[in-house]
Amino acid sequence: MRSYWLDTSPTITPTNTGFISRDRYDVVVAGAGLTGLTTAVLLARAGKRVAVLEARSVGAVATGNTTAKLSLLQGSVLSGIREHQADDILRAYVEANREGQAWLLRHLDEHKVSYQRRDAFTYATTEDGVATLRRELEACQTAGLDAQWADATELPFEVAGAIRMPDQAQFHPMPVLQTLANELIDRDGELIEGVRVTGADHHRSLTVQTSAGDVEADHLVLATGVPVLDRGGHFATLSAHRSYALTFRLPEGSSPVQGMYLSVDSPDRTLRSVPAADGSELLLIGGNDHSVGRATSHSGAVADLETWAREHFPGAERTHAWSAQDYRSIHQLPLLGTLPHSEGTVFFATGFNKWGMTNGVAAALAITSQIHGHSPSWAEALSERVTSAADVATGFKDNLSTGMHMATGWASAELTSLPHDAPAERQGVVGQRHGRPLGVSTVEGTTCAVSAICPHMGGILRWNDAEHTWDCPLHASRFAPDGTRLEGPALHDLSRPHDEE
Incomplete structure (x- = not known):
C-alpha cells in the first residue's frame, strides 16, 4: 500500500x-x-x-x-477535550492550532505551494451523532471559533445535521x-x-x-x-490507532465533494477532493479507525471503504489505498x-x-x-x-485492554504450533517452534521467519494482511516481513531465528 x-x-x-x-x-x-x-x-x-x-x-x-486537512474544525476533538479539561485549556489548544495553521498557510504562500481553501464540515447520520455535534458546536463557540450549524450538505446521502466552518484548507503534503x-x-x-x-x-x-x-x-x-x-x-498514556484512506477517479461528468468532511458516527468516514496532475479531481475517502494490531481483518477494512465509496459514488474506480498511524493521549x-x-x-x-x-x-x-x-x-x-477522573478512567481502560492482549497473545502463541508448509502469498501466521513464538510470512514469493515477540515490551505480534506487516497490539510498534522496524516505540528490529526458512 x-x-x-x-x-x-x-x-x-x-x-x-x-x-x-x-x-x-x-x-x-x-x-x-x-x-x-x-x-x-x-x-x-x-x-x-x-x-x-x-x-x-x-x-x-x-x-x-495523512489526509492533509488544515482545519480548526476537527471532528469531535474539542468537545472531547472539554470533557477532560477546563475551558482555558481548550482555548489554549485552539490557539496552538490557529498558530500552526497560520504559519503553514504563510509558508505555502511564500513558497508558492498549491493549496485549496475549503469549508470544513463535521456531520452526523444518527441522533446520537447529532447530540455529539451539539456538544462540539458549543465547544467551538466557547473557544471563539466561527462554527455554524448546517441542516444539509452536498453529500450524496442524508445527514441528520452538520457543523460548518468556512475557509479552512487542504493540500498535498x-x-x-x-x-x-x-x-x-x-x-x-x-x-x-x-x-x-x-x-x-x-x-x-x-x-x-x-x-x-x-x-x-x-x-x-x-x-x-x-x-x-x-x-x-x-x-502508557497513549493509544495508537490505524485508519485507511483511498482515492478514486469518478466517471466523466461526476465531481467529488467540494468541502472537507468528517463523520462523528461509527464507522468513521472522512472525505475531500484531491486535484490530480491532469487537471481532474479525485475523491479521497478514509476511515475504519481501529487500535493498532487489534483489527480482525485489515484488508477487510479497506474493502469496506471501497464498497462504501462505490455505493455512494457509483462508478468510482480506486487509484490508491494506504494507511496511517495516529496517537491520542488520555488527556x-x-x-x-x-x-x-x-x-x-x-x-x-x-x-x-x-x-x-x-x-x-x-x-x-x-x-x-x-x-x-x-x-x-x-x-x-x-x-x-x-x-x-475521565483521564484516569480512559487510562485504566486502555491499560486493561493492553494487559489482556499481552496475556491472550502469549497464550495463543504457546498453544499453536507453526505449520510445516509456508503461508500462502501475503499471509502470516504466529506459533511456537522449539519453544519460541515465531512469525512466518510470505510476501512476493519470499518466506521469512522472525521472532513474534515485540522488542519493546514483549507483546506477541499480529499479522496485518493489508500492509503485510507485523503489528504489536500493546503499544503499536510495527515491523516489515523481514523484521525491519517501521514505526512505534520499539528501538530495534525483530530477531531472526537461525533455522528460518
Whole structure:
C-alpha cells in the first residue's frame, strides 16, 4: 500500500544516506515529517547547526500518509477535550492550532505551494451523532471559533445535521516537505536518511546514539510520532490507532465533494477532493479507525471503504489505498516538552490525535521557542493540564485492554504450533517452534521467519494482511516481513531465528 501523495511526488534527496558527516551539531532532530522538518527549519533560521535523522525516508510515516486537512474544525476533538479539561485549556489548544495553521498557510504562500481553501464540515447520520455535534458546536463557540450549524450538505446521502466552518484548507503534503528540506539544506542543515536514533547519554554533555555512531549535540528533538526514547512512560498514556484512506477517479461528468468532511458516527468516514496532475479531481475517502494490531481483518477494512465509496459514488474506480498511524493521549491533548531525566536537553511531541498538520507545526513552534529559552503562552497552558477522573478512567481502560492482549497473545502463541508448509502469498501466521513464538510470512514469493515477540515490551505480534506487516497490539510498534522496524516505540528490529526458512 502506497499513498497517493508518495506515489505522485519526486523523491526528496537527502544530504547523506546511512552516515553522519559531523561529530557535533547544535540540535539533532529525529524524524523527517512535518513536525521534524519544521522544527529544523525554524532552528536553522535562528542560526543553529541542525541535522535531521530519518530512519526511513522523508515523509514515509505520518506526513506522507495523512489526509492533509488544515482545519480548526476537527471532528469531535474539542468537545472531547472539554470533557477532560477546563475551558482555558481548550482555548489554549485552539490557539496552538490557529498558530500552526497560520504559519503553514504563510509558508505555502511564500513558497508558492498549491493549496485549496475549503469549508470544513463535521456531520452526523444518527441522533446520537447529532447530540455529539451539539456538544462540539458549543465547544467551538466557547473557544471563539466561527462554527455554524448546517441542516444539509452536498453529500450524496442524508445527514441528520452538520457543523460548518468556512475557509479552512487542504493540500498535498509532499511539496511542503520538499520546500522545508530545501530550505534546511540551503541554511547549511543536513538531512540524513537511513539513520535511526537509538539512545541518548547525558554524562557531561548530550551524546545522541544512532545506528551510524554517536554524535554530540546541545539538544535532541524527537519528532517520531511516539517518543522512541521514552523515559517518562508516555507510551502508557497513549493509544495508537490505524485508519485507511483511498482515492478514486469518478466517471466523466461526476465531481467529488467540494468541502472537507468528517463523520462523528461509527464507522468513521472522512472525505475531500484531491486535484490530480491532469487537471481532474479525485475523491479521497478514509476511515475504519481501529487500535493498532487489534483489527480482525485489515484488508477487510479497506474493502469496506471501497464498497462504501462505490455505493455512494457509483462508478468510482480506486487509484490508491494506504494507511496511517495516529496517537491520542488520555488527556485528549498533544504532549510536548522535555523528556524527564534529560536535564532539559531532549524534547518530544506526540499525541496529535489525527490532526498533525496543525498540531505538528504548533509543536515545532513551541519546541523551537523552548530551546531559545521562552515558550508561547498556549504551550505553557497546555503543560499545566490536570489529570481528571475521565483521564484516569480512559487510562485504566486502555491499560486493561493492553494487559489482556499481552496475556491472550502469549497464550495463543504457546498453544499453536507453526505449520510445516509456508503461508500462502501475503499471509502470516504466529506459533511456537522449539519453544519460541515465531512469525512466518510470505510476501512476493519470499518466506521469512522472525521472532513474534515485540522488542519493546514483549507483546506477541499480529499479522496485518493489508500492509503485510507485523503489528504489536500493546503499544503499536510495527515491523516489515523481514523484521525491519517501521514505526512505534520499539528501538530495534525483530530477531531472526537461525533455522528460518
